[in-house]
Amino acid sequence: MPRVRKIFKQREFRTxxxxxxxxxxxxxINSDYFSxxxxxxxxxxxLIYMVLAVGMTFVLLTGNLDISVGGTLGLSAAVCGTILRDGGNILLAVITAILIGAVIGFINGFGVIKLKIS
Known part of the structure; x- marks a missing residue:
């Protein structure tokens, strides 16, 4: 019984x-809510926030904090949108956006690991 009380007192469970x-x-209140x-x-x-949360989870598990995720996402999305606006192939746009994110992530990781930048 004390274990159950401990669970109910936890902030995460109450949340x-x-x-x-x-x-x-x-x-x-709204019958269409569960449709x-x-x-x-x-x-x-x-979905995009879920993908970002997975990436941030790995960063936080290593004991670091990366606030450049939003900027990287914005740059990748802008380049992807520019390629699509100019009549480019959707596959090319998506691969380019992923590569931009990977290169920026590699640069950030290199800075943290080799250059000891927090």
Missing amino acids: FLFLVLLFVVVGF LQNIDKSLKSS
Whole structure:
């Protein structure tokens, strides 16, 4: 029994319960909230943040902090959009954006590991 009380006192568990309660309340207020279309739209709109969160997780697990992720994302997206606007191939645009992100990530990693820049 003391273990259960300890779990209920944890801040993370209370936050999770609040989030579940919030979803249930909003679901009762708006009947379309739990529709498959809304869930699909929500997942598609948050996909880029999920990918960024995975990358940031690896950075944080190494004990570092990288605030250049947003700038790298913006630069990659701008180059990708420019290529597409000028009539370029979508595959070329996506590969170029990924390569830009990888090169900037490599430069940041080199700076942290070899040059001891925090």
